[in-house]
Each structure stands twice: as C-alpha cells, then as structure tokens.
Amino acid sequence: MGRAEFLDETPERPAKRARHVAIIMDGNGRWATRRGLPRLAGHRKGADAVRSVVEACPDLGVEVLTLYAFSTENWKRSVEEIAGLMNLFRRYMRREAAELSRRGARVVFIGDREGLAPDIRELMAGLEAQTASNDRLTLVIAINYGGRAEIAAAARRLAKRAAAGEIEPEAVDEAALDAALDTGGLPDPDLLIRTSGEQRISNFLLWQCAYAEFMFVDELWPDFGREALARALAAYGARERRFGAVAI
Template structure:
C-alpha cells in the first residue's frame, strides 16, 4: 500500500488500467466542517461527485465501479445525520435514476437491507430493474454494507445449503464462499481508492480485495475530480501485479 500525491506523474498511461475500481468515499463531513457548514452539506456535495466519476469510467476502460455509501458501522452516528443520509439516498436514487439509465449504467446494491426503510428498498429494487439491461458501466452501491457482516451472512447461507444436503462440507473451498457473497456476479476489485487521508480499509470488501491494489489519497471526496480519478487508474497500469508469483 502506498500514498499517492498530486505531484506524481505518469510516464506512460498506455498500460492496462483497472477493470474494477472500488472507492471508499471519505471526507464529506470534514469538507463541510472546513466551510462552517453541517456535515449533511458535505454528504450532498459528495453525492454530486458520484455522477462525474461514473461518467468517467467508460472513457478510461473501467467496467465496474463499486462505491461505499453507508457502512454497517455508520448507524452509530447521530440520529440526525443517519436520518439525513437515508433521506439523501432516497432523493439521490429518485433524482439520478433517469440519468443513470440514459447513460447506460447498470446499478446494483450490496449490503443488508433489513434495517433500511421500505420506501428506500423499493427505490433500490426499481433502479436495479430499470437498469438491468445496461452495459456502459456496472455501478454497485454498498449501502448498509460491512465486509464482516457480508461474510457472516454468506456463511449462514452456505451452512443452510450444507444442512439441506445441497452442498457437501468436503467440497467447500476458497472458490465456494464467493458464490454466496453479495458480489457473486462481480469480478474482484483491481484497485481500491480511499479519499480523505485515512489509510485503512474500514471493513470494505474484505474477501474481494485480497489482491487489490490500494491508493490512499489526501483529497476529500467532494473535491475528488475526474482528472485525479483518471490519474490514479493510469498509475495502476504501471504496477507489476504477480499475485504471489515471481516475474519471469
């Protein structure tokens, strides 16, 4: 893992870029505080940034984009902030559904929906159905998502199949569990980006990111730009990825 500074330059951007990029969108609250505004002001600014990143993906060869919108731990925030975020999610889905569909984005949601309200779940279902045939970019939104929670839920489903005789314990290996994860239809992320200067993964895609490359950048999410996203993806293409092997 390494930090990326805006001063880094890319000597040759022709290398193969990441197919799947996952982003921990951090820094909305600090961005708002720096401007003397409430934290929700920053969350609204961050939501507007998502569209620019999504629209950049096809231009730079990114087929899959996964964004961390709300974690299972975020329920610990104040009731006002949580309620504001849930309202923002409903508003974002309603407002952006048409443009996402027209752009050709296929939208999926991952995470545990049990704690989400019925109206939000209905909007999520509608957006997934509306965009199911789109192919320009696969946008996955992690909402009430936690990596440990995902693995626990996947293990429960796997255990039920074993108990029902659909799966033999001796056949369970590292290729089995991914079929029970929320992301079973997605490739593992090649590159994980975290904004705001924090250098931790915060329970995001724990199983899937075992061999992902990481970029921890100082930029707060509302300031994250198309140019910086493009630069980070180009930087990925310069890396020597051996997956535990030795370069010949």
C-alpha cells in the same frame, strides 16, 4: 458483466487497466466543517462527485465501479446525520435513475437491506430493475454494508445448504464462498481507492480485495472527480501486479 468477461486478466497475464475500481468515499464531513457548513452539506456535495466519477468511468476504461455509501458502523453517527443521509439516498435514486439509464449504467446494491426503511428498499429494487439491461458500466453501491457481516452471511447460507443436503461440506471451497457473497458473479476489484488521506479499508470488501492494489489519496471525496480518477488509474497502470508470484 460477470467473471467470464474478465478471463483475459490472470495472475500470469494481468491487465494494466483497472476494470473494477472500488472507492471508499471519505471526507464529506471534513469538507463541510472546513467551510463552516453542516456535515450534510458535505454529503450533498459528495453526491456531485459520485455523478462526476460515474460519468468518467466508461471513458477511462472502468467497467465496474463499487462505492462504499453507508457502512454497518455508520449507524453510530448522530440521528440527524443518519436521517439526512437516508433522505439523500432517496433523492439520489429518484433524481439519478433516468440519467443512469441514459448513460448505460447497471445499478447493483450490496449490503443488508433488511436494516433499511421499506421505501428505500423499494427504491433500490426499482432502480436495479430499471437498469438491469444496461451494460456500459456496472455501478455497485454498498449500503448498510460490512465486509465481515457479508462473509458471515455467506457462510450461513452455505451451512444451511449443507444441512439441507443440497451440497456436501467438502464442496464448500473458495469458489463456493465467493459465489455466496453479495458480489457473487462480479469480478474482484483491481484497485481500491480511499479519499481523504486515511489509510485503512474500514471493513470494505475484505474478501474481494485480497489482491487489489490500494491507493490512498489526499483529496476529500467532494473534491474527487474525473481528473483525480484519471490520475489514480494512471498510477495503477504503472504498478506491477504479481498475485504472489516472483517478479521477473
């Protein structure tokens, strides 16, 4: 599902439907703390919210869903929490693989895989291969991801190609950089949602969200599901996207 399939949405004729939704899944730890539970209990409950939202997306017209699962900054958390999150990723990929395939979801991972354990990288590659032919939903999962690092890595790739004489420096334009990103070939997000009431994007899809609509909702991620997503999409549909143009 590449950019060509989104050509009916242009700055002159924007779609009222959010085809690509990106979500910063925030509030798992606070959800657990408020209930006197360990933080990992919140992350486990958050995995249930992932399932609910993934199931809802095709019915609500969402064709691409990008989830911020683990940032490059999340390594600053406690050793125990990081280990628990990595084990949760392992369980999610093993447990959900068959269901994702059944629901027609194609899984794509973005982020720096080299920073992850070998068995996690193997599970990621296996899940991508297993779901590669699915076309009902593209599920993009950002693990060990940072927007600035992604842009820097794309610039390095282009610089190496230019140094090798594969491309001229003048050919390094916005389209070339866009294609060199982890998300190359995917459409930009129409709507970025952050749960838990925080109002920042935390180094997530910095390039791709240049013209996205932002929505900050109060629900903590474990409480976010089909109904909350439907409300967010309805609110998006009432907005006017002008892409820098003047409203008429």
